Amino acid sequence: MSDSMRVDQILSQIRSIRQEATGRMPGVAEKIGENQAGSSVSNTSFSEMLTDSVKAVSETQKSAASLAESFERGDKNISLAEVMVASQKANVSFTAMVEVRNKMIDAYQEVMRMSV
Template sequence: MAIESVSMMKPEMLMPSGQTERKSPFETQQAFGEMLKNAIGEVNNAQQASDVMTRKLVQGEQVELHDVMITAQKASVMLNTSMEIRNKAIEAYQEILRMPV
């Protein structure tokens, strides 16, 4: 299986099949906002799952310690990743503001 660089790919390869039409800026903004909302929801769900597993462990319910630790680590990684993405987005925005017009 050959691995091609991103620059060698055609635009139609980057878009999901059946989505060859161009979207308006408004539609793109809506799709991006929805994607961010879903990503934040996934991080929230991971945090809640970690809380539930930790609570079960503390209350003495039948739960494996390694499952609790794995769930907590997944939530931690997801939160740290989302914070780093936020930080990079803010840095990019600030850099754009510093550009001369």
């Protein structure tokens, strides 16, 4: 397989991961109990859900860092493609978390501007 074909495959994997992760935090849909029909039943508080989401992003970043470190040490079982995909997953999940934080801050500021 030529290098350009491998790069194209890696890029397509990264694009599909980005599309999959756009607009949602890892683990959030599962945490709130979303079913096939799209309705949700929540038995957890918002703060618990937020904490779990931040922990999931942290774990994704730790996993990516661990894979990169293993690859750098010369582990034959880890390919560059795996490292890049894990790195992109961590990047996308962190970016999504930052966007959620920004939206929450905007909503808080909007509520604070309201007159009672």
